[in-house]
Amino acid sequence: MDLTRRQLLWTGGAIGAGVMLTACGGSDEEPTGSATGDSAKPRKGGTLRVGALGRAGAITRDPHGSQANESDYLIISLLYDTLTVPGTEPNTEPRLAASWKPSEDQKTWRFTLAEGAKFHDGTPVTAEDVVFSLKRLRATPSGASRLPGIQEKNITAEGTDTVVIVSDYANAELPLLIRLTTFVIPKGTTDKDIAKAPGTGPFKLDWFRGGNARLVRNDDWYGGEVHLDAIEVKIFESPQAMASALLAGQIDLASNVGAVAARTAESRKDIQAVRRPNDMAMPIVMRTADGPFADPEVREALRLAVDREAMVKQVLSGYGTVANDVLGTGDPAYDKSLPQRTRDLTKAKALLKEAKFDTSKTYELYTTEDISGLAESATLFATQVREAGVKIKVVKQESATFWDKTWLKGDLYTTYWGTNDSVVFFASKTMVSDSGQNEAGWKDEAFDTAYEKAIGSADASGRTQLLKDLQKIEYDRSGYLLWGMADGIDLAGAKVRGLPTLPGYGRVQLEGAWLAG
Amino acid sequence: MVLLKRAALLALLLALVFGTVELLPGDAATATSERGESAADLAARRALLGLDRPLLERFRDWMTGLPTGDLGTSARGEKVTDLLSTAFPNTLLLGGIALLLTALVSLTLGCWAALRPGGRLDRAVSATATAVLALPEFVVAVALVLVLSLWTGWLPAVTLADADGTPASWDMLVLPALALTLPQAGWNIRIVRAALADEARAPHVETAVLDGLPPHRVLTHHVLPGALPAIAAGLATSTGMLLGGAVVVETIFNYPGIGSVLASAVSDRDSPVIAGVTALSGAVITGVLLLADLVRDLVTGVRR
Numbered sequence: 001m002d003l004t005r006r007q008l009l010w011t012g013g014a015i016g017a018g019v020m021l022t023a024c025g026g027s028d029e030e031p032t033g034s035a036t037g038d039s040a041k042p043r044k045g046g047t048l049r050v051g052a053l054g055r056a057g058a059i060t061r062d063p064h065g066s067q068a069n070e071s072d073y074l075i076i077s078l079l080y081d082t083l084t085v086p087g088t089e090p091n092t093e094p095r096l097a098a099s100w101k102p103s104e105d106q107k108t109w110r111f112t113l114a115e116g117a118k119f120h121d122g123t124p125v126t127a128e129d130v131v132f133s134l135k136r137l138r139a140t141p142s143g144a145s146r147l148p149g150i151q152e153k154n155i156t157a158e159g160t161d162t163v164v165i166v167s168d169y170a171n172a173e174l175p176l177l178i179r180l181t182t183f184v185i186p187k188g189t190t191d192k193d194i195a196k197a198p199g200t201g202p203f204k205l206d207w208f209r210g211g212n213a214r215l216v217r218n219d220d221w222y223g224g225e226v227h228l229d230a231i232e233v234k235i236f237e238s239p240q241a242m243a244s245a246l247l248a249g250q251i252d253l254a255s256n257v258g259a260v261a262a263r264t265a266e267s268r269k270d271i272q273a274v275r276r277p278n279d280m281a282m283p284i285v286m287r288t289a290d291g292p293f294a295d296p297e298v299r300e301a302l303r304l305a306v307d308r309e310a311m312v313k314q315v316l317s318g319y320g321t322v323a324n325d326v327l328g329t330g331d332p333a334y335d336k337s338l339p340q341r342t343r344d345l346t347k348a349k350a351l352l353k354e355a356k357f358d359t360s361k362t363y364e365l366y367t368t369e370d371i372s373g374l375a376e377s378a379t380l381f382a383t384q385v386r387e388a389g390v391k392i393k394v395v396k397q398e399s400a401t402f403w404d405k406t407w408l409k410g411d412l413y414t415t416y417w418g419t420n421d422s423v424v425f426f427a428s429k430t431m432v433s434d435s436g437q438n439e440a441g442w443k444d445e446a447f448d449t450a451y452e453k454a455i456g457s458a459d460a461s462g463r464t465q466l467l468k469d470l471q472k473i474e475y476d477r478s479g480y481l482l483w484g485m486a487d488g489i490d491l492a493g494a495k496v497r498g499l500p501t502l503p504g505y506g507r508v509q510l511e512g513a514w515l516a517g
Numbered sequence: 518m519v520l521l522k523r524a525a526l527l528a529l530l531l532a533l534v535f536g537t538v539e540l541l542p543g544d545a546a547t548a549t550s551e552r553g554e555s556a557a558d559l560a561a562r563r564a565l566l567g568l569d570r571p572l573l574e575r576f577r578d579w580m581t582g583l584p585t586g587d588l589g590t591s592a593r594g595e596k597v598t599d600l601l602s603t604a605f606p607n608t609l610l611l612g613g614i615a616l617l618l619t620a621l622v623s624l625t626l627g628c629w630a631a632l633r634p635g636g637r638l639d640r641a642v643s644a645t646a647t648a649v650l651a652l653p654e655f656v657v658a659v660a661l662v663l664v665l666s667l668w669t670g671w672l673p674a675v676t677l678a679d680a681d682g683t684p685a686s687w688d689m690l691v692l693p694a695l696a697l698t699l700p701q702a703g704w705n706i707r708i709v710r711a712a713l714a715d716e717a718r719a720p721h722v723e724t725a726v727l728d729g730l731p732p733h734r735v736l737t738h739h740v741l742p743g744a745l746p747a748i749a750a751g752l753a754t755s756t757g758m759l760l761g762g763a764v765v766v767e768t769i770f771n772y773p774g775i776g777s778v779l780a781s782a783v784s785d786r787d788s789p790v791i792a793g794v795t796a797l798s799g800a801v802i803t804g805v806l807l808l809a810d811l812v813r814d815l816v817t818g819v820r821r
Contacts, residue, residue, distance in 0.1 A: 055777060055780065055781030055784075056600075056604065056773070056777040056778045056781060057591065057593075057600065057777070057778045057779075057780075057781030057782045057785060057787065057790060058549075058593060058781050058785065059593075059595070060593060066549070066550075066551040068549070141550070141551065141558040141559075141561070141562060142551045142558070144555070207680045209603070209678065209679075209680055209681065209682045210603060210604070210678060210682050210773060212677070212678045212682075212773075214680065234677050234678075234771075236675075236771050237768055237771065237777045237780070237781075238768055238769070238771070240769070241674075241675050241768070241769060241770065241771040242675075242771075244662055244666070244667065244674040244675055245674055245675040245677070245771065247667055247674065248666050248667060248670070248673060248674035248675070250673055250674060250675060250677060251677075398542060399784065400541070400542055400543030400547060400548045400784070400786065401542040401543060403543075403547065403550075404542060404543045404547050405542075436555065
């Protein structure tokens with residue numbers, strides 16, 4: 001293409017990744033279908049080149065280890081299968097477990113394995129393999145939170161195709177809780193051989209090196225037809241480099257590349273932006289146990305002082321939706337009937353006065369720059385609540401310091417969750433009194449009771465009502481101010497079809513993807 | 518003696534690295550922990566990583582492993598030598614190409630300008646060199662991607678690694694090498710030009726000129742040899758800056774080198790990895806500095 005004098009001058013004047021992306025012109029190629037919603041018959045064949053974020057020093061091959069890298073999680077998810085996977089409606093779908101059935105008291109769960117499931121080396125998958133894998137997962141440092149309420153000794157095999165899991169308490173949501181990390185490897189795999197362990201997933205490993213991998217189609221996969229011949233995963237440290245690679249045609253899909261790249265790639269007609277709604281929650285946490293925000297009226301005042309529309313527009317560049325202080329917005333059980341909180345400065349001021357909130361003091365709001373937009377959300381929030389008379393100073397902390405010193409302890413801080421979309425997930429991990437990650441130090445008997453009732457209820461429609469009660473309490477007085485939900489944003493080349501639109505880790509479900517001719 | 522001094526300096530540097538990582542908030546156990554780990558799990562991992570032992574003891578253990586080529590284990594349980602085994606050669610390749618290009622460009626342009634002292638070309642080269650020298654690597658890098666890749670489509674925008682961990686094709690090396698070379702070339706052209714100007718005032722050069730030798734012969738046989746030590750020292754200094762610049766440039770071009778390993782090691786508070794990178798880079802820089810000394814000794818005829 002021709003370079004004009006203006007373009008050159010512009011480059012000289014403003015250098016930055018954003019400029020770099022907007023400045024590159026579009027090609028004439030018009031996309032004929034969309035990355036996600038194309039109804040045409042999938043074409044078989046082709047290699048999908050995927051860019052995924054990761055740091056070379058944090059690479060792990062262990063499917064039960066802690067995967068800090070998206071690239072690792074993506075590779076592992078394509079090679080190994082979890083018992084269940086995220087879905088749209090219902091939000092838990094079968095994978096290696098074809099079906100499941102709870103006992104009357106919702107404590108004992110029987111998972112039946114998919115027929116014809118085989119490891120990549122041809123050996124059939126047995127219940128023993130699953131038991132071995134779940135026990136191995138349970139024994140990891142975060143095993144207790146990955147398999148909540150499940151002791152190692154209560155994971156057993158029944159025959160060759162049934163796995164029995166007994167929970168310490170009634171838990172109707174067990175299939176949901178095992179959606180993410182229950183990767184199955186052959187029984188007896190030693191730590192030394194973990195990188196070579198065959199999986200049961202839609203793709204087989206061709207090679208792996210330093211976070212980069214080539215995966216080839218598993219023609220024997222029990223889960224349905226896989227269209228792609230191969231997927232090549234490329235590790236990227238920065239979203240900017242990943243976006244450049246996509247624009248230069250070196251990769252076909254930039255996974256979870258973010259709003260900045262999406263906005264700047266808008267001018268390119270040959271690039272498709274895939275938005276996955278309800279992907280990331282970025283709530284502001286107000287400590288309820290003690291401190292200046294312990295009074296529920298103060299917390300409500302802050303919830304009324306925030307301008308949610310402006311937050312979504314400015315912090316998320318519009319790539320997101322307004323939220324209503326209840327976490328788990330992607331859940332089919334999410335209560336849409338709760339009135340949407342909007343900005344009401346008069347009421348906020350009145351509440352603060354009633355609660356005798358000290359408006360002469362300046363309060364500190366702690367944040368990090370772990371994910372894009374987080375620190376910006378804190379700054380904008382501070383500006384907004386000033387209009388209600390609350391003075392807030394934003395303190396940016398370095399990531400390690402933040403997780404060490406502020407998280408779970410601070411009076412007021414930002415946090416983020418990108419791992420799950422269900423109401424129960426957040427309730428169990430962050431809100432019931434004894435949860436390990438009770439970010440706001442919240443103890444509410446009514447909430448605990450509602451939670452226990454909800455997960456202990458066998459009757460699905462009854463549970464929906466119980467979950468509504470739980471969300472009402474959360475809406476009224478929890479420590480969370482959830483102003484909005486960020487979309488997950490992937491960018492793809494013109495030929496890519498069949499990409500997942502699910503939030504969170506749903507983005508790794510690439511087995512349905514295909515390339516148009 | 519020089520070798521001993523340099524080795525001692527390297528050891529001191531490594532001690533500093535260890536100490537500095539210790540001063541950062543958090544430690545390797547907290548930095549690599551997952552949300553939801555209990556205090557007991559954290560303590561267990563801290564013990565596993567040996568972080569509960571005194572700093573001096575950990576440093577001594579790490580240092581005693583050095584002579585056997587053992588660089589210790591990372592906070593995530595990987596052998597540091599494994600982490601660096603493909604990354605470091607990749608960085609050396611990139612840095613080596615950049616150093617070679619820097620030497621070629623600066624010698625050529627420096628000599629060219631020196632042949633016409635005070636002329637328009639001389640002034641143009643000096644001015645450009647100064648301007649380029651002032652540009653940070655990331656600015657050069659972004660501009661290069663924009664012009665030579667995204668607009669023209671001539672070269673790949675980023676480096677992708679192959680099954681063997683090296684860049685998938687040679688043309689992926691061009692942009693990162695250029696991004697490193699340009700600022701360093703600016704620096705070295707000025708050094709070459711200044712060294713040649715200094716040497717040109719030496720009595721033996723004046724004699725050669727008065728003898729009526731052609732200017733290029735004076736340059737190659739009388740000026741350049743005397744200026745070599747200064748030029749070698751300049752290039753040796755550039756080695757350090759090239760390795761430092763590589764960290765930034767590698768991130769922009771997704772180059773599979775030590776840059777990304779080092780960046781993640783710092784955020785993981787991973788002292789063995791950081792020290793491993795420092796030790797290897799330090800050894801390379803020390804080697805190049807020794808070479809520069811050798812050049813000086815050969816030229817000036819000093820014996821040690």
